Structures are given as structure tokens and as C-alpha cells.
Amino acid sequence: MLRKEALFYVLILIGLLLISNTHLGYSFGDSIFRTVGIPPWTNTEDDSGLHISVIIGLLVIIAGYIGTVKFYQVRFPKIRSRIVLSCIAFVYLSPIVTENAMILLKYNSVSVTSVDFSKNNSQCSYRSEEANVEANCTITLINYGKEKNVMIRPYLIRSTTKVKFEPMTVTLPPHQKVGVSMAFNGKQLDGTGLSGWSKDIGIEVEVDGLKKKYGKE
Numbered sequence: 001m002l003r004k005e006a007l008f009y010v011l012i013l014i015g016l017l018l019i020s021n022t023h024l025g026y027s028f029g030d031s032i033f034r035t036v037g038i039p040p041w042t043n044t045e046d047d048s049g050l051h052i053s054v055i056i057g058l059l060v061i062i063a064g065y066i067g068t069v070k071f072y073q074v075r076f077p078k079i080r081s082r083i084v085l086s087c088i089a090f091v092y093l094s095p096i097v098t099e100n101a102m103i104l105l106k107y108n109s110v111s112v113t114s115v116d117f118s119k120n121n122s123q124c125s126y127r128s129e130e131a132n133v134e135a136n137c138t139i140t141l142i143n144y145g146k147e148k149n150v151m152i153r154p155y156l157i158r159s160t161t162k163v164k165f166e167p168m169t170v171t172l173p174p175h176q177k178v179g180v181s182m183a184f185n186g187k188q189l190d191g192t193g194l195s196g197w198s199k200d201i202g203i204e205v206e207v208d209g210l211k212k213k214y215g216k217e
Contacts, residue, residue, distance in 0.1 A: 005071050011064030012083070016090045018057025023099035023142070023177075025120040029053030045158070061087065102144050103175050109145030112207035115172070116142040117214040121179060124154055124201050126163070128194040133163050133186045139203060140179050143172040151206040154184055156198060157215050162189040167206060 018029035033040040033053050042049035065083055072079045106114050118140040126135035137154050153167040165186035172178060188194055202215025 004067070008064045008067030008071065011060050012068065012087070013064075015057045015059075015061030015064060016087060018060065019054045020091050020094040023095040023102075024116060024118045027053060027057075028094075029057050099142065099177065102142075106144035107146075107175065110147045111145075112147075112150075112205055112210045112212045114143060114145030114147045115150050115205050115207065115212075116144065117203040117205065118142060118177070119199070119201075119215075122201060122203075123197065123199045124156070124184075125197040126156075126194065127196075128188050131188045133165070133188050133194060135163075135165060135184045135186065136181070137184060137201070138179055138181045139201075140177065141170075141172060141203075141205075142177045143174055146174045147207055148172060148174075152180075152182075153204040153206075155202050155204065155215075157200045157202050159198075161194050163187070163194070164189055167204070 018032070019027060021027050022031075027040075030040040030053055038052075040053040041047045041051055068083060069079055076082070102116070120140055122138060122140045124135045124137040126133055128134075135154060139152065139154065141150075141152070149169055149171055151167040151169050153165050155165065156163060163186050165184040168182055168184060170180050170182065172180075202213065205212045205214070
């Protein structure tokens, strides 16, 4: 009996991990699915359609919830509300916990791995004059460690027009998440005439010649 009870708690925990977001704006489930080679969305081109990892996570939570209530409701009449409130708290606190855990883990780091990019609140507006393109971007970066100066270069994901922006150097405070607003100059590699706004951007971060990319260029 105890083993069955523990199993239902584990199911709820697994389900919460699948649906909860990290501080970077994607779920643990997405990371797990991609690690084992399974796409977390039905539309793999632009991460749209049915969110498979979240759907499975919700089903697992429901199964764990039903089992836990079945075993504990007689002894603990408030078990339903306790589970619901605990799940809400877990989902709400996950981004805070993961961000602080990464800061603690990489507190003294001074390499490219100490800097991360969050798509949350990151965006670029851009316009071209002939082949020259100017982009005004707000980019959310997290400096887990003590690296001060990093070079960043944005790029447009799934854009029909290829643009190559020049990298810019930015100074980051240690152990903080910051929103950086900068203007980037670039060249349109095919065609002319480009303007718009997009949150679907990627970032290349460079420290001491080592580069790290976020998103497919």
C-alpha cells in the first residue's frame, strides 16, 4: 500500500516537471523530450501546434492526483485543495528556483557558459536602406557568474531574408538578469527592402573567442 501511495506522489512530481517552465521560458519537459530525440511540439518547424510534453505532463498529474486522493481523502479531508495549491506553488516558483540554482552553480564562472539568453521580453525591430539593415533590439541576458564583457549578435529565426548583423560588446553586472537595449548594424545577404518587428530572434554570445548560439540561424 505504501508503495502505491508513493508512486502517485512521484507521478504528480513528474507531471509538474514536464509542465513547469524554467527561468529561460521553456519547460523541463521540452528539454527532456529534446534530449531523448522526441519533438515536444507537433509542429517542429516553429514549436507550434499541440504541446506534447505539456499534455503528457497534465495527464500524469491527473493520474497522480486521482490516486493520491483515493488513498488519503479519508484521513486528510483537505487533500484535494492541498494538492492543487502545492501544484500552483511549484509552477510559480520553478523559474525563481532554477535561476537562483544556476547562479549558485556558476557563481564564480568567467566563461561563455556563465551567460544565458532568455527569449522572454527579447525582441528586435528592423528596417533596411538598400542592403544595409539597422535593428533596435531589447535582449534579455542572464549573467550567472562574474564575466563582465561579452559580445552579442542577434539573428532572425525562420526569416525569409538572410541578414548578417555585426556583433556588439556589452557589459553585464554579475549574478543578474538584465534587459539590454542596443542598435545593431547588418547587411542583407539576399534581396533588398526589409522592415518589421519580431520576438522570434536568436543570439550568438562570444567570450574570449568562444561562441555559443541560442536558436537556429
